[in-house]
Amino acid sequence: MNIIVCIKQVPETTEVKINPQTNTLIREGVKSIINPFDMYAIEEAIRLKEKYTGKTTVITMGPPQAEEAIREALAMGIDEGILVTDRSFAGSDTWATSYTLSQAILKISVFDLIICGKQASDGDTAQVGPGISAHLDIPQVTYVKRIREVNQGFASVERMTEEGYEVISVSLPCLFTVVKEINEPRLPSLRGLLRAKQAKILKWSAKDLGLDEKKIGLNGSPTQVVKIFTPAARPQGMIFHGETAEVVEKLAEALKKEIV
């Protein structure tokens, strides 16, 4: 089985801090990591390969330094890495990103399964995964929390819903987006780390993919950001001190009109 995992390099959110003077994000020195949800996608791909044999490929679109994210995935046990990188990709929204990734996937050509994380922790859109399957015109199952079985061109999976889950049977090739519950990502082995360090990573540009410049980057993006601002800070709260009975009384009084 050939599995493609799409990942994104994101800033480690815990370290995203706001400069109190300028009210802007401090990104200098912020560590970059693989998007947390993509770690589950990588792990699931490796597990499926271990179970059914085949090949795993990780693909990311990003600046040259996104190569680190690919090497990290290789260290965990992914077979091959592809970095889709080009200045002309800057300013891509989810339409242009999913278009670019889908064209790179077509260049890989042979695949049974594409796995993405449910969403990226910086953009939080959850739109790129379904966007890729739409561009490729393959079926999709989002919020997958368990892959039960892959057999004879079909997969049965559990899809998380607000109320519980659905058991879904889907024909391959298809795309899954996965949630945290699906597995626990492994740590890279020493051998993996060594292999990742030496591995050759394919780099594809817009030209390599033969992309239409009208459909990529800022040019290809239907949406446009017109304003970025910091949200109003929460007003200073009220902290109650004292005996339990007393503080509970005060809190209940404060909440009364919201609850009744």
Add this chain to the structure above:
Amino acid sequence: MPIKIILEKCSGCSLCVKACPFNAIRILDKKAVIDLNKCNLCGACVSACKFKAILLEKTTTLASTINLDEYQGIWVFAEQKNSIIQPVVWELLAKARELSQKLKTQVSAVLIGNRVKEKAKELIHYGADKVYLVENEKLTNFLDEPYTEILVRLIRKYKPEIFLCGATSIGRALVSRIAVKLYTGLTADCTGLDIDLEKRLLLQTRPAFGGNIMATIITPSYRPQMATVRHKVFSALPKDINRQGQIIEENPLEKELKSRSQILEIVEEVSATVNLAEADIIVSGGRGLCSKENFAVIEDLAKVLNAAVGASRAAVDSGWMPYSHQVGQTGKTVAPKIYFACGISGQIQHLVGMQSSKIIVAINKDPEAPIFKVATYGIVGDLFAVIPALTKKFKEILKR
């Protein structure tokens, strides 16, 4: 490159430096300089510049060739489960009405399901002028492909200028697929919607970077302008059974009903009976609960308040609560009227999932816990004493 500084206009005031979320601008010799290796072309500097000294332009003609004037009206996707319209739909209809008054246009709902005609009337009672109704046995439950194909065809046929959908697990999967097929812009998880009347554009505001910044996004040259909208940010209109509207029945095409995925079984977990996203009140527990059994105090309070039960990542990873209850970066994002954080220290990963709640109540024994920084009300104390006392108090107040 599509971005450049017009040196004659730049005063070196450094407003753009502050506005850049990517740290890509510096002032050199009293002029702004953009590091193109860092620039993401997001446009934050363009709106921050008071001297119109930054130009951001597309370098080719657009792929879009549509005539914007042909597109009229606001559509709301009426998501149903078990033939029950999801509450976020009422909220969207109310907001759509407000936007439609500014645009002087109509509000339509699209309802797909099986034997849901009665519900179409309800959509009119809550604010729709028209309801496009698509019924078929094979459309009883949501399936990505048939729902996408039907909506793509109806949108091409009727050409709405705006299409709104709840940011539910179904909504986010569905409209991502539709927007790609139609080649139009989609903004995820909006918390604010408004109209730029001059340009007749939908202004879509959403949190990014875990709520640390807000971005306003437009779709200037493609239609419809599509957005998914978070629960609970808008209020529904009261039901008006005298409201009149039109129901337009549309038959699905045979080829649209084909699906490469099939639902074999729908499992509803008892522990998730109160949907976190739709809950008005959430009572969440964290590491401070110390054990699975102790979650009973959280559940007791939740029961009295008719609230949903949430959990921090620490509590879920310890196996005290199922993952479906997890609030935070790798769990769910919620914004209830009241959020109780009990024994939760308030790591940033948790805060990004709940900091837009209207009222946050923190109960923690550590006065230095970061949760108190976002709390509307806080109690420093032992949660095993405070919460049962609070439960008892609310029982009295609510006579439950």
